[in-house]
Amino acid sequence: MNGPDNGLPEKLAAGARLDASESCRLWDLDLLTLGAAADQARRRLNPGNRVTFVIDRNINYTNICTSGCRFCAFYRPPGAADGYVLDWEALAAKLTELKAHGGSGVLLQGGLNPDLNLAYYLELVHFIRGFGLAVHGFSPPEIFYMAGQNHLSLADLLRRLMAAGLSSIPGGGAEILVDRVRQQISPHKCTSSQWLEVMAAAHRAGLKTSATMMFGHLETREERIMHLFKIRDLQDDTGGFTAFIPWTYQPGGTHLKGEALGAVEYLKTLAISRLVLDNVPHLQVSWVTQGPKVAQVALKFGADDFGSTMLEENVVAATGVGFRLTRQEIDTLIRQCGYKPRLRDHRYNLAVSSEQ
Amino acid sequence: MVWAGIKDPALQPIYDKVAAGARLNRQDGCTLFETPDLLGVGRLAQTVRERLHGRKAYYIYNQHINYSNICVNGCKFCAFGRKAGEPGAYEMSLPEIFEKVEARAHEPITEIHIVGGCHPDLPLVYYLDMLRGIKARRPEVHLQAFTAVEVAHLAQKAEMSVPDTLAALKEAGLGSLPGGGAEVFSPRVRQSLCPEKLSPEGWIEVAQMAHRLDLNTNATMLYGHLETVAERVDHLVRLREAQDETGGFLAFIPLAFHPANTGLSDLAGPSAIDDLKTLAISRLMLDNFPHIKAFWVMLGPKLSQISLCFGVDDVDGTVMEERITHMAGAQTPQGLTRAQLQALIREAGCEPVERDTLYRVIDA
Numbered sequence: 248m249n250g251p252d253n254g255l256p257e258k259l260a261a262g263a264r265l266d267a268s269e270s271c272r273l274w275d276l277d278l279l280t281l282g283a284a285a286d287q288a289r290r291r292l293n294p295g296n297r298v299t300f301v302i303d304r305n306i307n308y309t310n311i312c313t314s315g316c317r318f319c320a321f322y323r324p325p326g327a328a329d330g331y332v333l334d335w336e337a338l339a340a341k342l343t344e345l346k347a348h349g350g351s352g353v354l355l356q357g358g359l360n361p362d363l364n365l366a367y368y369l370e371l372v373h374f375i376r377g378f379g380l381a382v383h384g385f386s387p388p389e390i391f392y393m394a395g396q397n398h399l400s401l402a403d404l405l406r407r408l409m410a411a412g413l414s415s416i417p418g419g420g421a422e423i424l425v426d427r428v429r430q431q432i433s434p435h436k437c438t439s440s441q442w443l444e445v446m447a448a449a450h451r452a453g454l455k456t457s458a459t460m461m462f463g464h465l466e467t468r469e470e471r472i473m474h475l476f477k478i479r480d481l482q483d484d485t486g487g488f489t490a491f492i493p494w495t496y497q498p499g500g501t502h503l504k505g506e507a508l509g510a511v512e513y514l515k516t517l518a519i520s521r522l523v524l525d526n527v528p529h530l531q532v533s534w535v536t537q538g539p540k541v542a543q544v545a546l547k548f549g550a551d552d553f554g555s556t557m558l559e560e561n562v563v564a565a566t567g568v569g570f571r572l573t574r575q576e577i578d579t580l581i582r583q584c585g586y587k588p589r590l591r592d593h594r595y596n597l598a599v600s601s602e603q
Numbered sequence: 604m605v606w607a608g609i610k611d612p613a614l615q616p617i618y619d620k621v622a623a624g625a626r627l628n629r630q631d632g633c634t635l636f637e638t639p640d641l642l643g644v645g646r647l648a649q650t651v652r653e654r655l656h657g658r659k660a661y662y663i664y665n666q667h668i669n670y671s672n673i674c675v676n677g678c679k680f681c682a683f684g685r686k687a688g689e690p691g692a693y694e695m696s697l698p699e700i701f702e703k704v705e706a707r708a709h710e711p712i713t714e715i716h717i718v719g720g721c722h723p724d725l726p727l728v729y730y731l732d733m734l735r736g737i738k739a740r741r742p743e744v745h746l747q748a749f750t751a752v753e754v755a756h757l758a759q760k761a762e763m764s765v766p767d768t769l770a771a772l773k774e775a776g777l778g779s780l781p782g783g784g785a786e787v788f789s790p791r792v793r794q795s796l797c798p799e800k801l802s803p804e805g806w807i808e809v810a811q812m813a814h815r816l817d818l819n820t821n822a823t824m825l826y827g828h829l830e831t832v833a834e835r836v837d838h839l840v841r842l843r844e845a846q847d848e849t850g851g852f853l854a855f856i857p858l859a860f861h862p863a864n865t866g867l868s869d870l871a872g873p874s875a876i877d878d879l880k881t882l883a884i885s886r887l888m889l890d891n892f893p894h895i896k897a898f899w900v901m902l903g904p905k906l907s908q909i910s911l912c913f914g915v916d917d918v919d920g921t922v923m924e925e926r927i928t929h930m931a932g933a934q935t936p937q938g939l940t941r942a943q944l945q946a947l948i949r950e951a952g953c954e955p956v957e958r959d960t961l962y963r964v965i966d967a
Contacts, residue, residue, distance in 0.1 A: 277952065278912040279649065282642045283608040509950040510905035511912065540875035541905050547641050547876070583874035585639050 259284040262291055264525055270472045273519045278511055285518035285549030292528060293551040298581045299529070299591040302350040302574055303383070304558035306341055308333045308371060312358025314388065316433035318422070318464055320500030320565035322358050332360065335374065342378040345558055348574070352381030352593045354417055354555070356562075359392040365404075368393060369411040376412035383593035384408075386419035387445035391437040401448040409452060415593050416449050418458035418492060423466040424474045431465050432503060443481055450487025455594045458488050458527070462516060463495040463508030471516060475523040482526045489595040490552060493520050494533035499566035510541045514548045521549030529595055534577075535563050538570050543584050552595075553577055553588070611640035614647065617887075621647050624654075627888055632836035635884045641876050648883035648914025651890070656916040660953035661894070661962065662944040663920035665714040666707055669927060670695045670733065674720025676752075678797035679866035680786070680828055682931035684720050694722065697729070701736050707923075708741065713959045714920070715741070717748035718781055718927070721756040727768070730757060731775040738776035745778040745960040751809035751820070752784030752801045766812050773818060779960055780813050782821030782856055788841055789834035796829065796867075807845045814851025819961065822852050822892075826881055827860035827873030835881070839888040846891045853962065854894035854917055857881045859901050863932025875906055879913045886914030894962065900925050903935050904947055911951040917958075918944065 255269055255276075265273070273281065311330040312322035323330040345353065353375055372382050385393070385408070394404045405413075422429060424439035437445070449456050458478050462471055482488045493516055495508045513533075521530050531552040534542035542553065556574050572580070581588040590598035609618060617631050627635075635644050671694035674684035685692035695703075704715065715737060734746055749757070749772065758768035769777075786793065788803035801809075810820045824838050846852045859878050862870045873881070886895045896917040899907035907918045923938035939947070941957070948955040957965040 278909075279608045279642050279645050283610065283646075286642065506946070509908050509947060511908050511951045514909065538903065538905060540878070540903060541909070543875035544879065544906070544909060579871050580874070583871060584876045 259287075259522065262288060262525070265523055267472060267476060270475070270519070270523050271469055273522060274468050274515070278515060281515055281518040281522070282548045285521040286547055288521050288525070289530070289549045289551055292525075296586045297589050298546060298551055298553055298586040299589050299595065299597070300553040300577050300581075301352065301555040301591050301593060302345075302348060302558075303352050303354050303555045303593070304341060304345050304350065305354045305356065305560045305562070306333070306338070307357050307561050308338075308355060309357040309360045309363065310561075311360040311362070313361060314359050314433060314435045316422075316436060317503040318432050318461065318496055318501050319562075320497075321562040325361055332363065338374065339378075341559065342375060342380060345380065346378060348556070348558060350380060350556075350558070351590075351598065352383050352414065354557075354593070355382055355384030356386055356417060356419055357389065359389065361396070365393065365397045365399075365407070369407060372408060372411040372413050381414040381593055382412055383415045383417050384413055386417055387442045388420035388437045390416070390445045390449075391441050401445055402452065405449055405452045405454065409454065413454070415489075416446070416454055416456040418446075418456055418488075418490075421459050421474070422461045423470055424460075424477045425466065425470045428464075428466045428470060439477065443477060446487065447481060447485055450481075450485035454487065455489050456487055457490045457492055457531075460491070460493040460520070461496055462493060463512070464503060464505060472519070472523065475520060479524055479526060482524070486526075488527045490529035490531050491520055491524050491527045492531040492533065492554070493517055494536045497536055497563055497566035497568045499568065501566065510537065510544075513537055513541065514545060517545055517550060518548045534572060535560060535570055536568060539572060539576070539580050543580055546581075546584050546586060552591075553581055608646035609640065609643035611638045611643050613638055614640060614643050618647060621650055621887065626890055629833075629836050629840060632839060632884060632888050633832055635887060636832040636835065636880065641880060644880055644883045644887075645913040648886040649912065651886050652895075652914045652916055655893070658952065658954045659916065659956045660911050660948040660951070661917040661956050661958045662941075662948065663714055663958055663960065664710070664712050664941060664965070665716055665920035665922065666704070666710075666712050667716045667718075667922050667925045668695075668700060668703055669719055669925070670700060670717060671719040671722050671725070672926065672930075673722050675723050675756075676721050676797060676799045678786070678800060680796055680825060680860060682861070682864035683927040687723060694725070697732055697736055700733055701740060704737050704740050712741070712744055713965060714745045714747055716781060717746065718750060718783055719753065721753060727757055727761040727763075727771070731771060734772065734776035746776050747779045747781050747960050748772075748777055750781055750784035751806045751813075754780065754809050754813075755801045755805055765809055766816065769809075769813055769816050769818065773816060777818065779818055779853070780810065780820040782823040782852075782854070785823050785838070785842075786825045787830040787834055788838045789830055792828075792830050792834060803841070807841065810851070811845055811849045814849035819851050819853045821854045821856060821896075823856045823858050824881075824885075825858045825860055827877060828867055828870060836888070839885060843889055843891060846889070850891070852892055853960075854896045855885050855889050855892045856896040856898050857885055858898065861901065861928060861931035861933055865931060878902060878906060879910060882910050883914040899939065900933060900935050901928050904939065904943075908947045908951045911948065911953050918948065920944070
């Protein structure tokens with residue numbers, strides 16, 4: 248068939264683990280070949296026709312951030328006129344609305360805000376839990392920053408956040424887990440090994456986490472593979488990753504600028520993620536960056552999860568990419584492709600008695 | 604079989620036919636629509652696409668002019684058409700049209716694509732003067748204008764035969780006909796969606812008369828509303844039969860139904876899986892059509908790019924101002940630049956080729 252051979256077809260057909268050089272050779276395969284192999288891997292890991300999603304909203308408690316990443320259109324530096332920290336009243340209104348929509352939890356992320364202390368974060372988690380909502384909160388750069396600011400070890404910090412009610416950790420801030428790239432796009436953010444260190448500590452503390460990859464900027468395809476291997480290696484050790492969520496850099500309003508990557512490269516990267524990450528159970532589509540139609544196609548390229556309703560999303564929206572979907576629309580989009588939608592929570596447990 | 608990308612054993616006999624270059628029948632068409640194996644269908648279509656065009660993918664530097672949305676037909680699936688006097692109804696005067704042409708006179712446009720409604724009052728001379736006036740301003744540009752539906756309407760209004768009308772339009776500068784207005788040929792569907800519109804027989808007849816006058820045409824199918832799989836296949840087979848007779852069709856363009864602002868806004872519209880399958884199956888069934896086009900304005904640039912791996916060899920063009928699909932809620936941009944189209948094609952692993960209307964290569 249298409250592309251080089253060297254035993255790769257047999258390995259893919261058998262579902263055998265791919266080494267780094269084999270993984271890099273996946274890029275030479277055509278889109279349909281990758282899709283077919285990824286779909287087979289998806290069926291091995293997630294048999295049946297189920298596609299899951301969660302009802303949530305992305306709450307950004309602050310946009311003030313010292314990190315100043317060049318790909319980000321959302322943050323404001325400390326002291327900026329339009330910087331904010333969400334007040335409790337506004338937060339309560341958001342939570343009440345989410346409850347009314349049948350939400351099970353909140354994706355809680357903000358920035359590296361020097362004016363917030365540990366007591367604030369603990370109160371924030373506790374407050375949200377008070378509404379009967381899970382807190383999928385604080386990406387590794389935030390956790391790493393919090394630990395430093397409060398002179399706590401990662402383990403101690405995580406213990407305190409868990410005691411306040413933290414349910415799981417989102418996989419944001421991973422960008423590309425290669426320091427050559429991070430040096431250029433996010434020099435003030437935690438390094439790739441620090442990101443992995445936070446995740447390892449979280450997994451050991453019993454927290455489930457997801458992992459992301461933001462691609463399509465300065466990284467090479469090989470560096471995407473390196474990213475996948477770092478996730479796979481840690482997962483071999485801890486088994487704490489629930490899902491992998493690759494999404495494409497959106498240049499609108501950022502300092503980094505450039506052109507957004509196209510849909511074919513997105514699908515290829517998605518399929519390769521499924522093939523390399525043989526130990527991460529779920530793969531999520533990014534409809535917020537790709538739009539509903541590419542998200543549907545993605546279900547044939549290894550993905551088994553449609554993400555979330557994101558009643559609210561501010562970070563991608565800041566780049567001018569504005570896809571919005573309701574629960575009903577997600578349900579229809581999944582069904583239209585011949586799959587069965589199922590609600591889940593942020594730890595990827597299926598919702599009980601969900602008859603959809 | 605998995606490595607070849609075909610998983611559904613029901614596709615095996617079709618695979619054999621495609622490999623042998625044999626014609627597919629109606630049952631094959633239905634099997635292709637019914638299989639859940641999207642990637643298998645894509646692989647089959649790619650076999651044909653690569654045989655015909657290799658890795659080439661075509662685009663055109665074009666301009667769209669939708670001269671009026673006033674239309675006597677009132678088709679339920681349409682968000683563009685208005686009755687005369689209704690809010691939102693518009694018609695462009697000839698000077699307005701010429702202004703649009705002149706505004707882009709410095710651009711290397713090779714085709715102006717002109718489509719409107721079935722206007723109750725505009726006389727044939729308006730259309731003839733439109734073509735003549737544009738040609739006078741840009742003699743080198745090819746005019747692809749007026750669907751078979753508009754042509755039949757014009758002929759009727761002018762009390763002329765269709766061939767005489769086409770000859771007059773050709774004389775005035777018409778180069779070819781776009782493929783719109785075919786909708787779905789099923790009488791059942793048309794009865795409920797567009798009973799006033801030119802019949803399927805009439806549509807095919809106008810296209811074939813154009814072919815006999817040495818005017819090429821395109822063909823379309825509006826899908827994803829009330830039609831069944833068998834009705835889609837029937838549409839494709841009828842086009843294939845017509846092409847066997849006159850051979851003047853250049854491209855087939857499946858058009859995804861956009862429900863917003865139409866009389867069918869409660870429908871969801873086709874899924875992306877359906878879009879890709881329909882394009883791929885068109886490539887497989889229409890073995891005598893040179894080109895399958897993904898109209899990016901309707902599908903979106905992203906899905907159009909993916910479709911280049913599902914049998915499509917043409918993504919239309921720069922466009923710049925399109926009203927019909929945008930009034931049905933399309934979120935796509937108004938235009939793409941040449942560089943954007945080339946990048947879109949390259950990223951899909953294809954080789955961009957700028958073409959004119961007749962698919963002659965332009966040195967861009």
